[in-house]
Amino acid sequence: MRLPDCLGAPYPRLALYLPHRPNDLAQLLDAPSASALIAANSNHWRKIVTLLAKIASPVADDWRNFRDQALFQQTALCFAPQLSDTAAWHWIGGKDNLQRFANLHHNAQPLPNxxxxxxxxxxxxxxxxxxDYRQLSNALVAQIRTVLDDEGFYRT
Structure with a gap:
């Protein structure tokens, strides 16, 4: 059985690209949920879905409810080294992971500070x-949210 390249919404507002798949991915396909993904995996995956929720939640202070109720209705985790045609925004996590996207041409600029x-x-x-929390602090998440808000991400 070939595992899918994405888990979550078929047309996500935000797709997070990672270099590895969670355990029990096949069992999560029919009804993806953050709690099921966390239960089948390690604390490492709890951190990933929590950070995804903190960035993607339409209301910053409601990220827990968003993670537990709607995360995979509006976002996706993708594992192949190519951008999905169906995602509105693409988030590539990690420098080593970015190296997998050999043909990705972009003009990404660093955030101030x-x-x-x-x-x-x-x-x-x-x-x-x-x-990961050590690399994406709450202050950095807030800064990312501000930039995404400026780009209209939370209004769509």
Whole structure:
């Protein structure tokens, strides 16, 4: 059985690209949920889906409810090294992961005071360190949200 390249919404507002798949991916396909993904995997995946929720949640302070109720109705985790044709915004997490996207041409520019995070509004591309609390602090998440808000992400 060939596992799919994405888990979550078929037309996500935000797709997070990662270099590896979670455990029990096949069982998550019919009804993807953050709680099921976390239960079948490690704390590492809890951090990933929490950071995805913190960035994608339409209301910043409601990220927990968004993660638990709507995360995979509006976002997707993608594992192949090519951008999905169906995603509105693309988030590639990690420098090593970015290297897998050999043919990706972009004009991403660093955020002010955060050279490790780059954004290309034209291609709707967000490049960050790997989604982990040590590399993506709450302050950095807030800065990313501000830039995405400026680009209309939360109004669509």
């Amino acid at each position: 955060s050279p490790e995070v780059l954004i290309d509004p034209e291609k709707q591309l967000l490049l960050t360190p790997y989604p």
